[in-house]
Amino acid sequence: MNKNEKIIKEWADDVRTDLGFTKDIKDVVYIWNPGGFVNQSYFLTDGEVKRHVKFAESNHESELRKWSRVSDYLNTYYHAPKLIKEVEEEVIPGFSYGLVSEYFDGAALKTKQEQGTILTSILENVSQLHQDKDLGNLLESRDELTYADSFIDTYITRFREDLSIIDGHQYLLSFVTKETYQWFHEEVDRLEKEVKNMKSFQAIARDVTHNDLSSQNILVNRERFCIIDWDDLSCQGDAAMDYTSLLWPLAQSKKWEERVSEVAGDKTVERLSLYFRAKLLDEVIDVLADYVEAEEMPEVKEKTQKRAEKIHLQAYRKYRLLYG
Structure with missing residues:
Protein backbone atom coordinates (compact mmCIF):
# COMPACT_ATOMS: atom_id res chain seq x y z
CA MET A 1 0.00 0.00 0.00
CA ASN A 2 1.15 3.56 -0.68
CA LYS A 3 0.90 6.32 1.95
CA ASN A 4 -2.65 7.43 1.11
CA GLU A 5 -3.94 3.86 0.94
CA LYS A 6 -2.59 3.21 4.45
CA ILE A 7 -4.21 6.39 5.76
CA ILE A 8 -7.55 5.42 4.23
CA LYS A 9 -7.32 1.90 5.66
CA GLU A 10 -6.83 3.27 9.19
CA TRP A 11 -9.74 5.68 8.74
CA ALA A 12 -12.03 3.01 7.26
CA ASP A 13 -11.25 0.61 10.12
CA ASP A 14 -12.27 3.31 12.61
CA VAL A 15 -15.65 3.93 10.92
CA ARG A 16 -16.19 0.50 9.37
CA THR A 17 -19.71 0.02 10.74
CA ASP A 18 -20.78 3.33 9.17
CA LEU A 19 -19.42 2.09 5.85
CA GLY A 20 -21.22 -1.25 6.08
CA PHE A 21 -18.17 -3.38 6.85
CA THR A 22 -18.37 -6.16 9.43
CA LYS A 23 -14.65 -7.00 9.62
CA ASP A 24 -11.30 -5.23 9.47
CA ILE A 25 -10.47 -3.67 6.13
CA LYS A 26 -8.49 -6.16 4.09
CA ASP A 27 -7.50 -4.07 1.11
CA VAL A 28 -7.48 -0.47 -0.16
CA VAL A 29 -6.53 0.17 -3.79
CA TYR A 30 -6.12 3.49 -5.59
CA ILE A 31 -8.23 3.64 -8.76
CA TRP A 32 -6.21 5.28 -11.50
CA ASN A 33 -8.23 7.81 -13.48
CA PRO A 34 -6.54 8.33 -16.87
CA GLY A 35 -8.72 11.41 -17.39
CA GLY A 36 -7.02 13.52 -14.71
CA PHE A 37 -6.30 14.08 -11.03
CA VAL A 38 -9.01 16.49 -9.85
CA ASN A 39 -10.47 13.82 -7.55
CA GLN A 40 -9.07 10.62 -6.07
CA SER A 41 -10.94 7.30 -5.94
CA TYR A 42 -10.25 4.12 -4.00
CA PHE A 43 -11.60 0.58 -3.77
CA LEU A 44 -12.13 -0.78 -0.24
CA THR A 45 -13.03 -4.30 0.92
CA ASP A 46 -13.07 -6.40 4.07
CA GLY A 47 -12.98 -9.53 1.93
CA GLU A 48 -16.74 -9.64 1.53
CA VAL A 49 -18.26 -6.15 1.39
CA LYS A 50 -16.93 -3.82 -1.31
CA ARG A 69 -28.17 15.78 -2.46
CA VAL A 70 -29.86 13.85 -5.29
CA SER A 71 -28.10 10.50 -4.87
CA ASP A 72 -31.24 8.58 -3.82
CA TYR A 73 -33.11 9.89 -6.87
CA LEU A 74 -30.24 8.97 -9.19
CA ASN A 75 -30.00 5.49 -7.66
CA THR A 76 -33.74 4.93 -8.10
CA TYR A 77 -34.11 6.13 -11.68
CA TYR A 78 -30.70 6.30 -13.33
CA HIS A 79 -28.65 3.28 -12.26
CA ALA A 80 -26.31 5.33 -10.06
CA PRO A 81 -24.51 3.51 -7.22
CA LYS A 82 -26.15 3.74 -3.80
CA LEU A 83 -24.58 6.35 -1.51
CA ILE A 84 -23.40 4.93 1.82
CA LYS A 85 -21.81 7.89 3.60
CA GLU A 86 -20.64 11.47 3.16
CA VAL A 87 -17.09 12.10 4.40
CA GLU A 88 -16.94 15.51 6.06
CA GLU A 89 -13.34 15.29 7.23
CA GLU A 90 -9.99 15.56 5.46
CA VAL A 91 -8.95 11.92 5.38
CA ILE A 92 -6.06 12.40 2.95
CA PRO A 93 -4.14 15.69 2.74
CA GLY A 94 -5.68 18.29 0.45
CA PHE A 95 -9.03 16.53 -0.02
CA SER A 96 -11.73 18.05 2.15
CA TYR A 97 -14.79 15.99 1.27
CA GLY A 98 -15.75 12.58 -0.04
CA LEU A 99 -18.50 10.12 -0.87
CA VAL A 100 -18.60 6.42 -0.07
CA SER A 101 -20.85 4.33 -2.28
CA GLU A 102 -21.56 0.74 -3.13
CA TYR A 103 -19.00 -0.82 -5.45
CA PHE A 104 -20.36 -2.13 -8.76
CA ASP A 105 -18.66 -5.22 -10.14
CA GLY A 106 -18.55 -4.62 -13.87
CA ALA A 107 -16.41 -3.66 -16.84
CA ASP A 134 -38.44 16.83 -11.42
CA LEU A 135 -34.71 16.24 -11.16
CA GLY A 136 -34.07 19.57 -12.85
CA ASN A 137 -36.07 21.30 -10.12
CA LEU A 138 -33.95 19.62 -7.45
CA LEU A 139 -30.74 21.00 -8.94
CA GLU A 140 -29.50 24.54 -8.58
CA SER A 141 -29.79 26.65 -11.73
CA ARG A 142 -28.08 29.87 -12.74
CA ASP A 143 -29.24 32.52 -15.17
CA GLU A 144 -30.64 31.14 -18.42
CA LEU A 145 -27.89 29.75 -20.65
CA THR A 146 -27.97 28.89 -24.33
CA TYR A 147 -26.61 25.68 -25.80
CA ALA A 148 -23.71 27.80 -27.04
CA ASP A 149 -23.00 28.90 -23.45
CA SER A 150 -23.11 25.27 -22.32
CA PHE A 151 -20.68 24.23 -25.06
CA ILE A 152 -18.30 27.06 -24.21
CA ASP A 153 -18.46 26.23 -20.47
CA THR A 154 -17.78 22.57 -21.18
CA TYR A 155 -15.12 22.71 -23.87
CA ILE A 156 -13.79 26.17 -24.77
CA THR A 157 -13.16 27.15 -21.14
CA ARG A 158 -11.55 23.78 -20.45
CA PHE A 159 -9.33 24.05 -23.54
CA ARG A 160 -8.06 27.46 -22.47
CA GLU A 161 -7.42 26.29 -18.91
CA ASP A 162 -5.49 23.30 -20.27
CA LEU A 163 -3.53 25.52 -22.65
CA SER A 164 -2.49 27.78 -19.78
CA ILE A 165 -0.97 24.70 -18.13
CA ILE A 166 0.59 23.39 -21.34
CA ASP A 167 2.08 26.72 -22.46
CA GLY A 168 3.98 27.04 -19.20
CA HIS A 169 5.47 23.54 -19.44
CA GLN A 170 6.46 23.21 -23.08
CA TYR A 171 9.87 21.95 -21.99
CA LEU A 172 8.21 18.72 -20.82
CA LEU A 173 6.44 18.09 -24.14
CA SER A 174 9.28 17.39 -26.54
CA PHE A 175 6.94 15.61 -28.96
CA VAL A 176 4.90 18.81 -29.62
CA THR A 177 6.25 21.36 -32.11
CA LYS A 178 6.28 25.14 -31.56
CA GLU A 179 3.92 25.61 -34.51
CA THR A 180 1.45 23.16 -32.98
CA TYR A 181 1.14 25.26 -29.81
CA GLN A 182 0.05 28.23 -31.93
CA TRP A 183 -2.40 26.01 -33.83
CA PHE A 184 -4.02 24.91 -30.53
CA HIS A 185 -5.04 28.47 -29.70
CA GLU A 186 -6.19 29.27 -33.23
CA GLU A 187 -8.31 26.12 -33.48
CA VAL A 188 -10.04 26.76 -30.14
CA ASP A 189 -10.92 30.27 -31.38
CA ARG A 190 -12.27 28.85 -34.65
CA LEU A 191 -14.41 26.28 -32.86
CA MET A 198 -24.74 27.85 -35.58
CA LYS A 199 -28.48 28.48 -35.16
CA SER A 200 -29.25 25.27 -33.24
CA PHE A 201 -26.85 26.39 -30.47
CA GLN A 202 -28.81 29.58 -29.74
CA ALA A 203 -31.79 27.97 -27.94
CA ILE A 204 -32.01 27.97 -24.11
CA ALA A 205 -30.32 24.90 -22.57
CA ARG A 206 -32.65 23.09 -20.17
CA ASP A 207 -31.50 19.48 -20.56
CA VAL A 208 -30.57 17.57 -17.40
CA THR A 209 -27.21 16.06 -18.28
CA HIS A 210 -24.58 13.79 -16.77
CA ASN A 211 -21.83 15.56 -18.78
CA ASP A 212 -19.24 12.78 -18.56
CA LEU A 213 -20.80 9.68 -20.12
CA SER A 214 -17.54 8.15 -21.34
CA SER A 215 -17.30 4.38 -21.53
CA GLN A 216 -15.26 4.40 -18.28
CA ASN A 217 -18.26 5.83 -16.43
CA ILE A 218 -20.76 3.22 -17.65
CA LEU A 219 -20.08 -0.17 -16.11
CA VAL A 220 -21.82 -3.32 -17.29
CA ASN A 221 -22.04 -6.96 -16.27
CA ARG A 222 -24.24 -9.81 -17.41
CA GLU A 223 -27.21 -8.59 -15.36
CA ARG A 224 -27.29 -4.79 -15.51
CA PHE A 225 -25.43 -1.52 -15.96
CA CYS A 226 -24.34 1.23 -13.60
CA ILE A 227 -23.65 4.90 -14.37
CA ILE A 228 -20.99 6.40 -12.09
CA ASP A 229 -19.23 9.76 -11.54
CA TRP A 230 -22.13 12.23 -11.39
CA ASP A 231 -19.88 15.16 -10.41
CA ASP A 232 -20.79 17.23 -13.47
CA LEU A 233 -24.57 16.72 -13.28
CA SER A 234 -26.36 19.81 -14.58
CA CYS A 235 -29.89 21.03 -15.23
CA GLN A 236 -28.58 23.47 -17.86
CA GLY A 237 -26.70 21.15 -20.16
CA ASP A 238 -26.94 19.88 -23.72
CA ALA A 239 -28.17 16.37 -24.47
CA ALA A 240 -25.79 16.39 -27.45
CA MET A 241 -22.87 16.40 -25.00
CA ASP A 242 -24.00 13.14 -23.39
CA TYR A 243 -24.74 11.42 -26.70
CA THR A 244 -21.32 12.48 -27.99
CA SER A 245 -19.50 10.87 -25.06
CA LEU A 246 -21.67 7.76 -25.11
CA LEU A 247 -21.47 7.18 -28.87
CA TRP A 248 -17.93 8.44 -29.43
CA PRO A 249 -16.60 5.06 -30.70
CA LEU A 250 -19.33 5.13 -33.38
CA ALA A 251 -18.80 8.77 -34.40
CA GLN A 252 -17.43 8.05 -37.86
CA SER A 253 -19.99 5.38 -38.77
CA LYS A 254 -22.98 7.58 -37.82
CA LYS A 255 -24.69 4.29 -36.97
CA TRP A 256 -26.67 5.80 -34.09
CA GLU A 257 -27.55 9.13 -35.70
CA GLU A 258 -31.05 7.94 -36.58
CA ARG A 259 -31.63 6.62 -33.05
CA VAL A 260 -30.52 9.90 -31.47
CA SER A 261 -32.80 11.76 -33.87
CA GLU A 262 -35.72 9.63 -32.67
CA VAL A 263 -35.13 10.25 -28.96
CA ALA A 264 -33.74 13.80 -29.06
CA GLY A 265 -34.63 15.44 -32.40
CA ASP A 266 -32.75 16.66 -35.46
CA LYS A 267 -31.42 19.83 -33.81
CA THR A 268 -29.58 17.72 -31.22
CA VAL A 269 -28.09 15.63 -34.03
CA GLU A 270 -26.98 18.85 -35.76
CA ARG A 271 -25.11 19.97 -32.64
CA LEU A 272 -23.49 16.54 -32.42
CA SER A 273 -21.22 17.43 -35.35
CA LEU A 274 -19.41 20.14 -33.41
CA TYR A 275 -19.45 18.11 -30.21
CA PHE A 276 -17.74 15.22 -31.98
CA ARG A 277 -15.16 17.68 -33.29
CA ALA A 278 -14.64 19.12 -29.80
CA LYS A 279 -14.36 15.61 -28.31
CA LEU A 280 -11.52 14.81 -30.70
CA LEU A 281 -9.82 18.15 -30.00
CA ASP A 282 -10.14 17.33 -26.30
CA GLU A 283 -8.12 14.17 -26.91
CA VAL A 284 -5.51 16.34 -28.63
CA ILE A 285 -5.21 18.97 -25.87
CA ASP A 286 -6.48 17.63 -22.54
CA VAL A 287 -4.07 14.69 -22.38
CA LEU A 288 -1.15 17.13 -22.59
CA ALA A 289 -2.38 18.81 -19.40
CA ASP A 290 -2.63 15.33 -17.87
CA TYR A 291 0.98 14.72 -18.97
CA VAL A 292 2.14 17.86 -17.14
CA GLU A 293 0.07 17.20 -14.01
CA ALA A 294 1.39 13.62 -13.80
CA GLU A 295 4.77 15.08 -12.83
CA GLU A 296 3.29 15.48 -9.34
CA MET A 297 1.96 11.90 -9.22
CA PRO A 298 5.06 9.66 -9.16
CA GLU A 299 3.09 6.43 -8.61
CA VAL A 300 1.25 6.83 -11.93
CA LYS A 301 3.55 9.26 -13.75
CA GLU A 302 5.09 6.85 -16.23
CA LYS A 303 1.90 5.15 -17.42
CA THR A 304 -0.05 8.42 -17.50
CA GLN A 305 2.57 10.20 -19.59
CA LYS A 306 3.04 7.24 -21.92
CA ARG A 307 -0.71 7.07 -22.48
CA ALA A 308 -1.02 10.84 -22.93
CA GLU A 309 1.69 11.03 -25.60
CA LYS A 310 0.19 8.14 -27.57
CA ILE A 311 -3.36 9.52 -27.47
CA HIS A 312 -2.23 13.04 -28.36
CA LEU A 313 -0.23 11.98 -31.42
CA GLN A 314 -3.00 9.71 -32.73
CA ALA A 315 -5.76 12.26 -32.11
CA TYR A 316 -3.77 15.14 -33.60
CA ARG A 317 -3.17 13.27 -36.85
CA LYS A 318 -6.82 12.24 -37.03
CA TYR A 319 -8.08 15.75 -36.28
CA ARG A 320 -5.95 17.37 -38.97
CA LEU A 321 -7.09 14.74 -41.44
CA LEU A 322 -10.78 15.31 -40.68
CA TYR A 323 -10.88 19.05 -40.06
CA GLY A 324 -7.75 20.49 -41.67
Whole structure:
Protein backbone atom coordinates (compact mmCIF):
# COMPACT_ATOMS: atom_id res chain seq x y z
CA MET A 1 0.00 0.00 0.00
CA ASN A 2 1.15 3.56 -0.68
CA LYS A 3 0.90 6.32 1.95
CA ASN A 4 -2.65 7.43 1.11
CA GLU A 5 -3.94 3.86 0.94
CA LYS A 6 -2.59 3.21 4.45
CA ILE A 7 -4.21 6.39 5.76
CA ILE A 8 -7.55 5.42 4.23
CA LYS A 9 -7.32 1.90 5.66
CA GLU A 10 -6.83 3.27 9.19
CA TRP A 11 -9.74 5.68 8.74
CA ALA A 12 -12.03 3.01 7.26
CA ASP A 13 -11.25 0.61 10.12
CA ASP A 14 -12.27 3.31 12.61
CA VAL A 15 -15.65 3.93 10.92
CA ARG A 16 -16.19 0.50 9.37
CA THR A 17 -19.71 0.02 10.74
CA ASP A 18 -20.78 3.33 9.17
CA LEU A 19 -19.42 2.09 5.85
CA GLY A 20 -21.22 -1.25 6.08
CA PHE A 21 -18.17 -3.38 6.85
CA THR A 22 -18.37 -6.16 9.43
CA LYS A 23 -14.65 -7.00 9.62
CA ASP A 24 -11.30 -5.23 9.47
CA ILE A 25 -10.47 -3.67 6.13
CA LYS A 26 -8.49 -6.16 4.09
CA ASP A 27 -7.50 -4.07 1.11
CA VAL A 28 -7.48 -0.47 -0.16
CA VAL A 29 -6.53 0.17 -3.79
CA TYR A 30 -6.12 3.49 -5.59
CA ILE A 31 -8.23 3.64 -8.76
CA TRP A 32 -6.21 5.28 -11.50
CA ASN A 33 -8.23 7.81 -13.48
CA PRO A 34 -6.54 8.33 -16.87
CA GLY A 35 -8.72 11.41 -17.39
CA GLY A 36 -7.02 13.52 -14.71
CA PHE A 37 -6.30 14.08 -11.03
CA VAL A 38 -9.01 16.49 -9.85
CA ASN A 39 -10.47 13.82 -7.55
CA GLN A 40 -9.07 10.62 -6.07
CA SER A 41 -10.94 7.30 -5.94
CA TYR A 42 -10.25 4.12 -4.00
CA PHE A 43 -11.60 0.58 -3.77
CA LEU A 44 -12.13 -0.78 -0.24
CA THR A 45 -13.03 -4.30 0.92
CA ASP A 46 -13.07 -6.40 4.07
CA GLY A 47 -12.98 -9.53 1.93
CA GLU A 48 -16.74 -9.64 1.53
CA VAL A 49 -18.26 -6.15 1.39
CA LYS A 50 -16.93 -3.82 -1.31
CA ARG A 51 -17.02 -0.03 -1.33
CA HIS A 52 -15.91 2.86 -3.54
CA VAL A 53 -14.77 6.15 -2.02
CA LYS A 54 -14.17 9.35 -3.96
CA PHE A 55 -12.39 12.33 -2.43
CA ALA A 56 -12.50 15.92 -3.76
CA GLU A 57 -10.33 18.96 -3.20
CA SER A 58 -12.09 21.96 -1.66
CA ASN A 59 -12.53 23.75 -5.01
CA HIS A 60 -14.39 20.71 -6.38
CA GLU A 61 -16.30 19.86 -3.20
CA SER A 62 -19.52 21.52 -4.38
CA GLU A 63 -19.84 19.09 -7.30
CA LEU A 64 -19.77 16.05 -5.01
CA ARG A 65 -22.19 17.69 -2.57
CA LYS A 66 -24.63 18.29 -5.41
CA TRP A 67 -24.39 14.61 -6.35
CA SER A 68 -24.99 13.67 -2.71
CA ARG A 69 -28.17 15.78 -2.46
CA VAL A 70 -29.86 13.85 -5.29
CA SER A 71 -28.10 10.50 -4.87
CA ASP A 72 -31.24 8.58 -3.82
CA TYR A 73 -33.11 9.89 -6.87
CA LEU A 74 -30.24 8.97 -9.19
CA ASN A 75 -30.00 5.49 -7.66
CA THR A 76 -33.74 4.93 -8.10
CA TYR A 77 -34.11 6.13 -11.68
CA TYR A 78 -30.70 6.30 -13.33
CA HIS A 79 -28.65 3.28 -12.26
CA ALA A 80 -26.31 5.33 -10.06
CA PRO A 81 -24.51 3.51 -7.22
CA LYS A 82 -26.15 3.74 -3.80
CA LEU A 83 -24.58 6.35 -1.51
CA ILE A 84 -23.40 4.93 1.82
CA LYS A 85 -21.81 7.89 3.60
CA GLU A 86 -20.64 11.47 3.16
CA VAL A 87 -17.09 12.10 4.40
CA GLU A 88 -16.94 15.51 6.06
CA GLU A 89 -13.34 15.29 7.23
CA GLU A 90 -9.99 15.56 5.46
CA VAL A 91 -8.95 11.92 5.38
CA ILE A 92 -6.06 12.40 2.95
CA PRO A 93 -4.14 15.69 2.74
CA GLY A 94 -5.68 18.29 0.45
CA PHE A 95 -9.03 16.53 -0.02
CA SER A 96 -11.73 18.05 2.15
CA TYR A 97 -14.79 15.99 1.27
CA GLY A 98 -15.75 12.58 -0.04
CA LEU A 99 -18.50 10.12 -0.87
CA VAL A 100 -18.60 6.42 -0.07
CA SER A 101 -20.85 4.33 -2.28
CA GLU A 102 -21.56 0.74 -3.13
CA TYR A 103 -19.00 -0.82 -5.45
CA PHE A 104 -20.36 -2.13 -8.76
CA ASP A 105 -18.66 -5.22 -10.14
CA GLY A 106 -18.55 -4.62 -13.87
CA ALA A 107 -16.41 -3.66 -16.84
CA ALA A 108 -16.39 -0.43 -18.84
CA LEU A 109 -18.95 -0.31 -21.65
CA LYS A 110 -17.51 -1.33 -25.02
CA THR A 111 -19.79 0.60 -27.32
CA LYS A 112 -18.74 -1.08 -30.55
CA GLN A 113 -19.43 -4.52 -29.12
CA GLU A 114 -22.46 -3.64 -26.99
CA GLN A 115 -24.72 -2.71 -29.89
CA GLY A 116 -27.72 -4.75 -28.78
CA THR A 117 -30.16 -4.50 -25.91
CA ILE A 118 -27.78 -3.02 -23.34
CA LEU A 119 -26.84 0.06 -25.39
CA THR A 120 -30.47 0.62 -26.36
CA SER A 121 -31.43 0.49 -22.67
CA ILE A 122 -28.69 2.97 -21.79
CA LEU A 123 -29.78 5.35 -24.54
CA GLU A 124 -33.39 5.21 -23.36
CA ASN A 125 -32.35 5.83 -19.75
CA VAL A 126 -30.14 8.77 -20.72
CA SER A 127 -32.92 10.24 -22.87
CA GLN A 128 -35.25 10.04 -19.84
CA LEU A 129 -32.62 11.87 -17.76
CA HIS A 130 -32.40 14.71 -20.27
CA GLN A 131 -36.14 15.37 -19.99
CA ASP A 132 -36.52 14.88 -16.23
CA LYS A 133 -38.08 18.13 -15.01
CA ASP A 134 -38.44 16.83 -11.42
CA LEU A 135 -34.71 16.24 -11.16
CA GLY A 136 -34.07 19.57 -12.85
CA ASN A 137 -36.07 21.30 -10.12
CA LEU A 138 -33.95 19.62 -7.45
CA LEU A 139 -30.74 21.00 -8.94
CA GLU A 140 -29.50 24.54 -8.58
CA SER A 141 -29.79 26.65 -11.73
CA ARG A 142 -28.08 29.87 -12.74
CA ASP A 143 -29.24 32.52 -15.17
CA GLU A 144 -30.64 31.14 -18.42
CA LEU A 145 -27.89 29.75 -20.65
CA THR A 146 -27.97 28.89 -24.33
CA TYR A 147 -26.61 25.68 -25.80
CA ALA A 148 -23.71 27.80 -27.04
CA ASP A 149 -23.00 28.90 -23.45
CA SER A 150 -23.11 25.27 -22.32
CA PHE A 151 -20.68 24.23 -25.06
CA ILE A 152 -18.30 27.06 -24.21
CA ASP A 153 -18.46 26.23 -20.47
CA THR A 154 -17.78 22.57 -21.18
CA TYR A 155 -15.12 22.71 -23.87
CA ILE A 156 -13.79 26.17 -24.77
CA THR A 157 -13.16 27.15 -21.14
CA ARG A 158 -11.55 23.78 -20.45
CA PHE A 159 -9.33 24.05 -23.54
CA ARG A 160 -8.06 27.46 -22.47
CA GLU A 161 -7.42 26.29 -18.91
CA ASP A 162 -5.49 23.30 -20.27
CA LEU A 163 -3.53 25.52 -22.65
CA SER A 164 -2.49 27.78 -19.78
CA ILE A 165 -0.97 24.70 -18.13
CA ILE A 166 0.59 23.39 -21.34
CA ASP A 167 2.08 26.72 -22.46
CA GLY A 168 3.98 27.04 -19.20
CA HIS A 169 5.47 23.54 -19.44
CA GLN A 170 6.46 23.21 -23.08
CA TYR A 171 9.87 21.95 -21.99
CA LEU A 172 8.21 18.72 -20.82
CA LEU A 173 6.44 18.09 -24.14
CA SER A 174 9.28 17.39 -26.54
CA PHE A 175 6.94 15.61 -28.96
CA VAL A 176 4.90 18.81 -29.62
CA THR A 177 6.25 21.36 -32.11
CA LYS A 178 6.28 25.14 -31.56
CA GLU A 179 3.92 25.61 -34.51
CA THR A 180 1.45 23.16 -32.98
CA TYR A 181 1.14 25.26 -29.81
CA GLN A 182 0.05 28.23 -31.93
CA TRP A 183 -2.40 26.01 -33.83
CA PHE A 184 -4.02 24.91 -30.53
CA HIS A 185 -5.04 28.47 -29.70
CA GLU A 186 -6.19 29.27 -33.23
CA GLU A 187 -8.31 26.12 -33.48
CA VAL A 188 -10.04 26.76 -30.14
CA ASP A 189 -10.92 30.27 -31.38
CA ARG A 190 -12.27 28.85 -34.65
CA LEU A 191 -14.41 26.28 -32.86
CA GLU A 192 -15.89 28.90 -30.52
CA LYS A 193 -16.79 31.10 -33.49
CA GLU A 194 -18.56 28.25 -35.30
CA VAL A 195 -20.61 27.40 -32.20
CA LYS A 196 -21.70 31.01 -31.77
CA ASN A 197 -22.77 31.13 -35.42
CA MET A 198 -24.74 27.85 -35.58
CA LYS A 199 -28.48 28.48 -35.16
CA SER A 200 -29.25 25.27 -33.24
CA PHE A 201 -26.85 26.39 -30.47
CA GLN A 202 -28.81 29.58 -29.74
CA ALA A 203 -31.79 27.97 -27.94
CA ILE A 204 -32.01 27.97 -24.11
CA ALA A 205 -30.32 24.90 -22.57
CA ARG A 206 -32.65 23.09 -20.17
CA ASP A 207 -31.50 19.48 -20.56
CA VAL A 208 -30.57 17.57 -17.40
CA THR A 209 -27.21 16.06 -18.28
CA HIS A 210 -24.58 13.79 -16.77
CA ASN A 211 -21.83 15.56 -18.78
CA ASP A 212 -19.24 12.78 -18.56
CA LEU A 213 -20.80 9.68 -20.12
CA SER A 214 -17.54 8.15 -21.34
CA SER A 215 -17.30 4.38 -21.53
CA GLN A 216 -15.26 4.40 -18.28
CA ASN A 217 -18.26 5.83 -16.43
CA ILE A 218 -20.76 3.22 -17.65
CA LEU A 219 -20.08 -0.17 -16.11
CA VAL A 220 -21.82 -3.32 -17.29
CA ASN A 221 -22.04 -6.96 -16.27
CA ARG A 222 -24.24 -9.81 -17.41
CA GLU A 223 -27.21 -8.59 -15.36
CA ARG A 224 -27.29 -4.79 -15.51
CA PHE A 225 -25.43 -1.52 -15.96
CA CYS A 226 -24.34 1.23 -13.60
CA ILE A 227 -23.65 4.90 -14.37
CA ILE A 228 -20.99 6.40 -12.09
CA ASP A 229 -19.23 9.76 -11.54
CA TRP A 230 -22.13 12.23 -11.39
CA ASP A 231 -19.88 15.16 -10.41
CA ASP A 232 -20.79 17.23 -13.47
CA LEU A 233 -24.57 16.72 -13.28
CA SER A 234 -26.36 19.81 -14.58
CA CYS A 235 -29.89 21.03 -15.23
CA GLN A 236 -28.58 23.47 -17.86
CA GLY A 237 -26.70 21.15 -20.16
CA ASP A 238 -26.94 19.88 -23.72
CA ALA A 239 -28.17 16.37 -24.47
CA ALA A 240 -25.79 16.39 -27.45
CA MET A 241 -22.87 16.40 -25.00
CA ASP A 242 -24.00 13.14 -23.39
CA TYR A 243 -24.74 11.42 -26.70
CA THR A 244 -21.32 12.48 -27.99
CA SER A 245 -19.50 10.87 -25.06
CA LEU A 246 -21.67 7.76 -25.11
CA LEU A 247 -21.47 7.18 -28.87
CA TRP A 248 -17.93 8.44 -29.43
CA PRO A 249 -16.60 5.06 -30.70
CA LEU A 250 -19.33 5.13 -33.38
CA ALA A 251 -18.80 8.77 -34.40
CA GLN A 252 -17.43 8.05 -37.86
CA SER A 253 -19.99 5.38 -38.77
CA LYS A 254 -22.98 7.58 -37.82
CA LYS A 255 -24.69 4.29 -36.97
CA TRP A 256 -26.67 5.80 -34.09
CA GLU A 257 -27.55 9.13 -35.70
CA GLU A 258 -31.05 7.94 -36.58
CA ARG A 259 -31.63 6.62 -33.05
CA VAL A 260 -30.52 9.90 -31.47
CA SER A 261 -32.80 11.76 -33.87
CA GLU A 262 -35.72 9.63 -32.67
CA VAL A 263 -35.13 10.25 -28.96
CA ALA A 264 -33.74 13.80 -29.06
CA GLY A 265 -34.63 15.44 -32.40
CA ASP A 266 -32.75 16.66 -35.46
CA LYS A 267 -31.42 19.83 -33.81
CA THR A 268 -29.58 17.72 -31.22
CA VAL A 269 -28.09 15.63 -34.03
CA GLU A 270 -26.98 18.85 -35.76
CA ARG A 271 -25.11 19.97 -32.64
CA LEU A 272 -23.49 16.54 -32.42
CA SER A 273 -21.22 17.43 -35.35
CA LEU A 274 -19.41 20.14 -33.41
CA TYR A 275 -19.45 18.11 -30.21
CA PHE A 276 -17.74 15.22 -31.98
CA ARG A 277 -15.16 17.68 -33.29
CA ALA A 278 -14.64 19.12 -29.80
CA LYS A 279 -14.36 15.61 -28.31
CA LEU A 280 -11.52 14.81 -30.70
CA LEU A 281 -9.82 18.15 -30.00
CA ASP A 282 -10.14 17.33 -26.30
CA GLU A 283 -8.12 14.17 -26.91
CA VAL A 284 -5.51 16.34 -28.63
CA ILE A 285 -5.21 18.97 -25.87
CA ASP A 286 -6.48 17.63 -22.54
CA VAL A 287 -4.07 14.69 -22.38
CA LEU A 288 -1.15 17.13 -22.59
CA ALA A 289 -2.38 18.81 -19.40
CA ASP A 290 -2.63 15.33 -17.87
CA TYR A 291 0.98 14.72 -18.97
CA VAL A 292 2.14 17.86 -17.14
CA GLU A 293 0.07 17.20 -14.01
CA ALA A 294 1.39 13.62 -13.80
CA GLU A 295 4.77 15.08 -12.83
CA GLU A 296 3.29 15.48 -9.34
CA MET A 297 1.96 11.90 -9.22
CA PRO A 298 5.06 9.66 -9.16
CA GLU A 299 3.09 6.43 -8.61
CA VAL A 300 1.25 6.83 -11.93
CA LYS A 301 3.55 9.26 -13.75
CA GLU A 302 5.09 6.85 -16.23
CA LYS A 303 1.90 5.15 -17.42
CA THR A 304 -0.05 8.42 -17.50
CA GLN A 305 2.57 10.20 -19.59
CA LYS A 306 3.04 7.24 -21.92
CA ARG A 307 -0.71 7.07 -22.48
CA ALA A 308 -1.02 10.84 -22.93
CA GLU A 309 1.69 11.03 -25.60
CA LYS A 310 0.19 8.14 -27.57
CA ILE A 311 -3.36 9.52 -27.47
CA HIS A 312 -2.23 13.04 -28.36
CA LEU A 313 -0.23 11.98 -31.42
CA GLN A 314 -3.00 9.71 -32.73
CA ALA A 315 -5.76 12.26 -32.11
CA TYR A 316 -3.77 15.14 -33.60
CA ARG A 317 -3.17 13.27 -36.85
CA LYS A 318 -6.82 12.24 -37.03
CA TYR A 319 -8.08 15.75 -36.28
CA ARG A 320 -5.95 17.37 -38.97
CA LEU A 321 -7.09 14.74 -41.44
CA LEU A 322 -10.78 15.31 -40.68
CA TYR A 323 -10.88 19.05 -40.06
CA GLY A 324 -7.75 20.49 -41.67
